[in-house]
Amino acid sequence: MKYLPIAGKAITLLFTAALLVACSGSDTKKEDEAAAAAAAAKAARQTAATQAAAEQQRLQDAATAVGNVFYFEFDSSALTQQAIDTLNAHIVALQGSATPIRLEGHTDERGTREYNMALGERRGNSVRDYMVANGIATSRIEVVSYGEERPVAYGSGESNWSQNRRVELK
Amino acid sequence: MKWLVYVVLNVVLVLSARAELTIEITQGVDNPTDIAVVPFAWQGPGSSPEDIAAVIDGDLARSGQFAPVGRADMLGRPTTGAEVFYRDWRALDTEYLLIGRVSVAGQMRIEYELFDVLRQTSVYSGVETGPVNEARMLGHRVADAVYEKLTGIRGAFATRLLYVSVTRVRGGNDYSRLTLADSDGARPIVLLESREPVLAPAWSPDGQEIAYVSFETSRPAIFRQNLATGQREQLTNFKGLNGAPSWSPDGNTMAMVLSKDGNPDIYLMDLASKRLTRITRHYAIDTEPAWMPDGKSLLFTSDRGGRPQIYRYNLRSATTERVTFEGTYNARARVAQDGRNVVIVHQRDGRFHIALLDLVTNRLQILTSTELDESPSIAPNGSMVLYATKYADRGILAAVSVDGDVKFRLPAREGDVREPAWSPYMSR
Numbered sequence: 001m002k003y004l005p006i007a008g009k010a011i012t013l014l015f016t017a018a019l020l021v022a023c024s025g026s027d028t029k030k031e032d033e034a035a036a037a038a039a040a041a042k043a044a045r046q047t048a049a050t051q052a053a054a055e056q057q058r059l060q061d062a063a064t065a066v067g068n069v070f071y072f073e074f075d076s077s078a079l080t081q082q083a084i085d086t087l088n089a090h091i092v093a094l095q096g097s098a099t100p101i102r103l104e105g106h107t108d109e110r111g112t113r114e115y116n117m118a119l120g121e122r123r124g125n126s127v128r129d130y131m132v133a134n135g136i137a138t139s140r141i142e143v144v145s146y147g148e149e150r151p152v153a154y155g156s157g158e159s160n161w162s163q164n165r166r167v168e169l170k
Numbered sequence: 171m172k173w174l175v176y177v178v179l180n181v182v183l184v185l186s187a188r189a190e191l192t193i194e195i196t197q198g199v200d201n202p203t204d205i206a207v208v209p210f211a212w213q214g215p216g217s218s219p220e221d222i223a224a225v226i227d228g229d230l231a232r233s234g235q236f237a238p239v240g241r242a243d244m245l246g247r248p249t250t251g252a253e254v255f256y257r258d259w260r261a262l263d264t265e266y267l268l269i270g271r272v273s274v275a276g277q278m279r280i281e282y283e284l285f286d287v288l289r290q291t292s293v294y295s296g297v298e299t300g301p302v303n304e305a306r307m308l309g310h311r312v313a314d315a316v317y318e319k320l321t322g323i324r325g326a327f328a329t330r331l332l333y334v335s336v337t338r339v340r341g342g343n344d345y346s347r348l349t350l351a352d353s354d355g356a357r358p359i360v361l362l363e364s365r366e367p368v369l370a371p372a373w374s375p376d377g378q379e380i381a382y383v384s385f386e387t388s389r390p391a392i393f394r395q396n397l398a399t400g401q402r403e404q405l406t407n408f409k410g411l412n413g414a415p416s417w418s419p420d421g422n423t424m425a426m427v428l429s430k431d432g433n434p435d436i437y438l439m440d441l442a443s444k445r446l447t448r449i450t451r452h453y454a455i456d457t458e459p460a461w462m463p464d465g466k467s468l469l470f471t472s473d474r475g476g477r478p479q480i481y482r483y484n485l486r487s488a489t490t491e492r493v494t495f496e497g498t499y500n501a502r503a504r505v506a507q508d509g510r511n512v513v514i515v516h517q518r519d520g521r522f523h524i525a526l527l528d529l530v531t532n533r534l535q536i537l538t539s540t541e542l543d544e545s546p547s548i549a550p551n552g553s554m555v556l557y558a559t560k561y562a563d564r565g566i567l568a569a570v571s572v573d574g575d576v577k578f579r580l581p582a583r584e585g586d587v588r589e590p591a592w593s594p595y596m597s598r
Binding site for chain 1: 338343344367369370385388389390409410411413414427429434455457458471478499501502515517522542544545560563588589
C-alpha cells in the first residue's frame with residue numbers, strides 16, 4: 001500500500017492551493033493572487049504528479065529488480081515464500097497502473113503434455129488469485145498456460161526442472 | 171537370439187536421404203520368420219523411381235517378426251516364378267520368398283508373388299496400382315498383404331504418422347513443425363511451422379483430416395485441417411485451456427478440454443453446429459479424452475482422487491467410473507480398435523513408462539524401460555505402440571509391440587521429435 005502516502009500528499013497540496021484562492025483579498029490584487037494561486041496549484045499538481053510518477057517508477061524498478069518469474073515446487077501450484085515476496089513487489093507497482101496483466105504458467109517435462117497444460121494453468125491461477133486478493137482487478141488478468149512446451153532449461157534433472165516450474169508475469 | 175544380434179550389429183536403416191527420421195531396431199522376436207524380398211524388376215523407362223523391395227523389406231524388418239535376407243547373400247534374383255530355384259533359398263534357411271515386377275503405364279503397377287520355400291509352392295500373389303508419386307505407399311500395401319498372409323493380422327504399414335518436431339532456439343522461441351510422414355518416417359511433409367507451440371495432433375476416423383492445438387494466436391486454440399485440400403478452420407477461441415482434441419469414431423463430434431468455465435473439463439463439440447456439451451463438472455483437472463471405438467464412452471485423465479488416474483465416462487448413462495488403481499500416475503489413454511487394449515503413461519519409482527492396460531482383466535503391463543516416455547499412440551491393427559521419449563537428452567520417437575517383444579527407435583537427424591499420432595487405416 002505504498003502508493004497511498006503519495007496520493008495523500010498530492011491531495012493535501014491541492015487543498016492548500018484551493019485555500020490560498022479562497023482566502024485572497026480585493027479585485028486586481030485578488031486577480032493577481034488568484035493567478036498566483038492557480039500557478040501554485042498547477043505547480044503543486046505537477047510536483048505531485050512528478051513525485052507520483054517517480055514513486056511509480058521506483059516501484060516498477062523494484063518489481064523489475066526482483067524479476068518477473070515466480071517458481072514452484074514439484075507437482076505443486078502453491079505459492080512459495082519466494083514467489084510471494086516477488087509477487088508483492090509487483091502488486092504494489094501494478095496497483096498504480098491499469099495495464100493488462102498476462103500470467104504465463106509453465107511446468108517441467110515430467111508427466112503428460114495435456115495434464116501439464118492444466119497444471120500450468122493451475123499455477124497461473126494461483127498467482128492470479130493472490131493478485132486479486134490484494135486488490136488487482138480480475139478483469140486485467142489473463143492466464144495462459146504453456147504446460148511443458150516452453151522450457152527455460154532444456155535438460156533433465158532437478159536443476160533444470162526447477163527453473164521450468166514457473167509463472168511468468170508479462 | 172541370432173536375430174537380435176543381427177539387428178543390433180547391422181540394422182541401422184537409413185531410409186532415404188531426405189527422410190527426417192531414421193529407424194534403429196533395438197529388439198525383435200526370438201524366432202523371426204526368415205524372408206527374402208528380392209529387388210523387383212523395373213519394366214519402365216530409365217530406372218525405377220523407388221526401390222519398392224527395400225520399402226517392403228524395411229516394413230517387415232521393423233515389425234520385428236521377420237528377418238529379411240540381405241541382398242548380398244542372395245544366390246539369385248528371380249523376378250518371375252519361372253526363375254525361382256528353391257534350393258538357392260533353402261541354402262539360406264529362407265522360409266519365404268517375395269518377388270515382383272514394377273511397370274508404369276500412366277499409373278504404377280506392382281505385381282508380386284510370395285513363395286513358401288519349404289513347401290516349394292506359390293502361396294499368394296497380388297497387384298497394386300496407383301500414382302507414380304505414391305510408389306512408396308504401394309510398396310507399403312504389398313508389405314501389408316504379405317504381413318497379413320503370414321501372420322493372420324492386418325498390416326498397418328500403408329498408414330501415416332503425425333508428429334511435432336522442434337528446433338530449439340536458445341533465448342528465443344523454438345520452431346515447432348507439425349509433420350506428416352509415412353509409417354516408417356519417410357517422406358516427411360511439414361503441415362504447419364510456428365514459433366509458438368503446436369501440440370496434440372489427432373486424426374479424423376477416415377484419415378482425411380487432422381486436429382491439433384496451436385498457440386499461433388498467442389493463446390491455445392484447436393484447429394481442424396483437411397490433408398488433401400489444406401483447408402483449415404479454427405474451432406475454438408475460449409479463455410483458458412483449449413486442448414486435447416479427440417475425434418469421435420463417427421467423425422461428427424470432437425471431444426476436447428476447455429477451462430472457460432473455471433477449471434479444465436471435458437466438452438463435446440458437434441462439428442456441424444459447433445454446439446458444445448459439457449460432460450464433466452468437477453473442480454479437479456479433467457483432461458485427455460479418448461473415445462472408445464464404439465463411441466459410447468470416453469476415457470479421460472482426472473486428478474479428482476488426488477492423483478491423476480484414468481476414468482471412463484459413459485455417454486448414455488452419464489456416469490463416471492474409475493479405471494486405473496495401480497500406481498500414483500496414470501494418464502493419457504489411447505484405445506486400440508479392439509476396445510480392450512489401452513495404452514497409458516504410467517509412473518513407477520519416479521519414472522514415466524508406457525503401459526498396456528487390459529480393460530477386461532484389468533492387468534497393467536509396463537512396456538518400456540526408459541524414464542520420460544509419453545504420448546503413446548497405437549497402430550490401427552493394434553500391434554505396435556508409437557511413443558515419445560528422451561534419448562541422449564533429445565526428444566525422439568520410439569515404438570514397442572503390445573507384447574513388449576519388439577522395439578525400435580526413430581530418432582530425428584536434428585532437433586526434438588514428439589507427440590506421434592498413428593493414423594487410422596487410409597482409404598484408397
